[in-house]
Amino acid sequence: MPKAYVYTRHGGPEAEALIDLDRPRPGPGELLVAVRAAGVNPVDWKLRQGFRRPGEGEPAFPVVFGSEAAGVVEEAGPGVTGFAVGDEVFGGTAGGGYAEYVLLTADVTAHKPAAVSFRDAATLPVAAATAYDGVRQLGLPGGSTLLVTGAGGGVGSAAVQIARAFGLRVVGVASEGKKDFVESLGAVHVASGPELAQRVRAAAPDGIDGVYDLVGGPVLAEAAEPLKDRSKLVTAGSPPAAAAALGGAAVQRARTGAVLQAVADLVVRGALKPHVTRAFPLAEAGQALRAVEAGHTLGKIVIEVAA
The missing domain is CATH 3.90.180.10 (Medium-chain alcohol dehydrogenases, catalytic domain)
Structure with missing residues (x-):
């Protein structure tokens, strides 16, 4: 059997x-x-x-x-x-x-x-597709700066790469041990931990245009601080109510074959490495x-x- x-x-x-x-x-x-x-x-x-x-x-x-x-x-x-x-x-x-x-x-x-x-x-169906849905939901124009928390994990690393493929500048929050990995994805690394907002402002002095949070809890609140427009905050790491309290929203999953084909195409193009x-x-x-x-x-x- x-x-x-x-x-x-x-x-x-x-x-x-x-x-x-x-x-x-x-x-x-x-x-x-x-x-x-x-x-x-x-x-x-x-x-x-x-x-x-x-x-x-x-x-x-x-x-x-x-x-x-x-x-x-x-x-x-x-x-x-x-x-x-x-x-x-x-x-x-x-x-x-x-x-x-x-x-x-x-x-x-x-x-x-x-x-x-x-x-x-x-x-691809969970991590990469979740990353794709969140980046698309934010709808940031090319050249904007996106903050990704949990940038060294499965969803986070995919989100960084997809955002880069969409022409965004990315600041990735992860532990110090993941610094080299996050930077290899094309993001500016910011160490996780207390006083995160202060380090994000130093890494992005012109401000943050969007946040894709994959951690939740206190990290979500700190990530929202340097954000110019709180409506440009999406989370897959916290309940919808936590995001709404900060002016943002939970990621809206499309869950379609078309999204899966889109992320697979990014892999074929070399823009996304799992x-x-x-x-x-x-x-x-x-x-x-x-x-x-x-x-x-x-x-x-x-x-x-x-x-």
Whole structure:
């Protein structure tokens, strides 16, 4: 039977297990995909702990980890058009990605360009697409200065590169240990920590035209201080109410195949590098989660599944 990495109840790592599961069957609007790689994101362990997305009820255990995957189409469900058996694809999962087989929602799936590896493609549906949506939402004209908090992480590093591709100057907030990485992306590095606003003003004496926050909490409030227009603040790191209190908004996710195709095109052009820094086999999915759950991850971590 196919293998999958799951959590059997809400809790900590003790709730995780690698188990045998029946091969899923695609329903209307779904694709059955043989997984080649799956992205690992902070939301994965947060869901294990009991976090629920808006509108979600109690899950039916066991729950397969993962929100994004890349692989090869095995079967198309009723009503699916534009995809055929054997197509190489990547997209948002309908049933978890840490598995040998996964269901992808066809509307949030795109064809993988031949020039993009499965490993890189698996990182695009969550991190890169979230970055793309936030930068587009801000709508800053070329030459503007964008402040990105959490610039050394998966979403942050993608946001820096996408903003640069859109002609923006970027100030990236990250730990001192990520300085070289952030600067390699084309951003001006500002160290995270107390008195952040003061350091941002020194790095951008002409002011900040937009903020894309990926950290939240006190960092969000400090990042907003040097911002010229508070309506140009978007966060993926705090609840909508926290952003609204400062005059900004939460990122509005498009979740479409068109966005996935757009970020894949940026990868093909060389304007966006996923920066996968570590890859783990499915049997070591728990170690991949621990690396992300510990925080301070550089770039992206993926799980690779043998063909």
